[in-house]
Amino acid sequence: ILQKFFYTVNEYSATNKYLKTLDLGAVTCKNFSSNFLFKATDSYPYSTNLVLENLTLPLNETKIVPSLVISKLSSSQYSLKKVIVPEGYEKLDKQCFSEKSPWGYTPVLGKTFSLPSTLLEIGDDAFRGCDFSEITLPEKLKTIGKYAFTNTGLTSITFPENLDKIDDGAFYGLNITNLVFNEKLRFIGNSAFALTSEQTETVLMIPASVKYIGPFAFNFRQYQDVYFQGTKAPLMPVGKAIFYSDWGEGTAF
Numbered sequence: 001i002l003q004k005f006f007y008t009v010n011e012y013s014a015t016n017k018y019l020k021t022l023d024l025g026a027v028t029c030k031n032f033s034s035n036f037l038f039k040a041t042d043s044y045p046y047s048t049n050l051v052l053e054n055l056t057l058p059l060n061e062t063k064i065v066p067s068l069v070i071s072k073l074s075s076s077q078y079s080l081k082k083v084i085v086p087e088g089y090e091k092l093d094k095q096c097f098s099e100k101s102p103w104g105y106t107p108v109l110g111k112t113f114s115l116p117s118t119l120l121e122i123g124d125d126a127f128r129g130c131d132f133s134e135i136t137l138p139e140k141l142k143t144i145g146k147y148a149f150t151n152t153g154l155t156s157i158t159f160p161e162n163l164d165k166i167d168d169g170a171f172y173g174l175n176i177t178n179l180v181f182n183e184k185l186r187f188i189g190n191s192a193f194a195l196t197s198e199q200t201e202t203v204l205m206i207p208a209s210v211k212y213i214g215p216f217a218f219n220f221r222q223y224q225d226v227y228f229q230g231t232k233a234p235l236m237p238v239g240k241a242i243f244y245s246d247w248g249e250g251t252a253f
Contacts, residue, residue, distance in 0.1 A: 020053045025086040027058035033066050056084040063090040063118075069097070087116040094123040094145065097130055122148050124167070137163070144170045146189070159185065166192050168214065168242050175199070183207050188252075190214035190242045198222055205229060213252040215239035226253065 057065065065085055083097070092115075112132065119138045124145035127135075133153040139160045146167045154174050159182045168189035173196055186209055200222045206213070208230030215237060228234070241247045 017051060020051055022052060022054070023056040023084075024058040025056040025084070028061065029058050030061050032058060032060035032062075032069075053081040054084070055080055055082070056086060059086060059088050063088060065089055065092045065096050067093045067095045067123075069093075082112045082114075084114045085116055085119070087118055089116050090118055091121040092119070092123050092126045094125055095128070096123060096126040098125055098128045121145070124148065125150075127152055143167070146170065147172065149174065165189075168192065169194075172243065177201060179204060181205070181207050181210070184209050186211050188213045188217050190239065191216045191219065193217060193221065194219035194241065194243070195221060200224075203227065206234065210234045212236075215252065216241040216247060216250055217252040219247070219250070219253075221253075223253070 057069065060066070085092070113135070115136065115138055117138045117140065119141055121143040122141065122145055124147060126145060126148045128147050128149070129151040131153060133155055135154065135157070137158065137160045140162055141160045142162055142164045144163070144166050147169045148167070150169055150172045152174065154171070154176060157171070157176055159180070161182050161184060163182050163185055165187040166185070166189060167187075169191045170189065171193050172191050173194070175195070176193070179193065185207055188210060192214065194216050198220045202224050204218070204223045204226045206226065206228045210230075211234050213234050213236045219241065236252045238249050238251055240249055
């Protein structure tokens with residue numbers, strides 16, 4: 001039934017030229033998937049005539065926003081302006097708002113969005129390549145997956161107090177300065193905050209809670225001072241970067 005909001009011409013073209021706001025927040029689905037709004041056989045729908053700007057996703061009994069949930073709304077000529085993930089969701093699945101293709105990651109999320117306070121985990125590649133410059137992370141969030149925000153436009157970030165893990169490459173290549181970590185953070189992954197060129201920064205404080213910092217986690221960030229607030233420095237093994245093998249082997253800094 002919901003597919004009829006988009007397929008107004010025929011079963012192959014998503015061409016609703018009138019619908020700008022769709023709020024499905026009061027709907028609860030038993031098996032919400034990427035084919036819930038679009039047909040499984042419609043791999044590349046024509047979406048150039050869509051004018052949808054604001055979308056509130058329906059709830060899912062699994063409490064997980066599925067992979068590629070709105071990927072078929074993506075095209076070179078169209079993208080949403082705002083997506084709202086309603087209260088009750090606990091996880092964004094991998095590639096939730098991005099789609100990997102032979103040409104890279106295709107963003108499907110617009111400039112602004114809203115995440116629920118109930119969210120505990122952001123999956124791998126969840127926002128990879130999406131075009132936004134800011135995000136508010138919920139206070140209950142515990143895990144940020146691999147490459148979750150790589151190739152976005154983020155320039156600042158505030159880490160919630162309960163965050164436990166920032167996985168490999170989560171913020172790779174992003175020009176975020178003045179990093180301030182929360183006091184419960186335990187894990188910082190390989191190349192998590194690495195840059196692609198040198199950048200001079202002042203001070204970085206590593207909370208006592210941090211037990212592991214992966215190779216090249218802060219590569220090309222030239223800190224004047226790094227302070228470890230615990231009585232014992234975290235484990236910082238030597239290894240290769242996840243993105244560039246020609247970097248050789250190194251530690252976190």
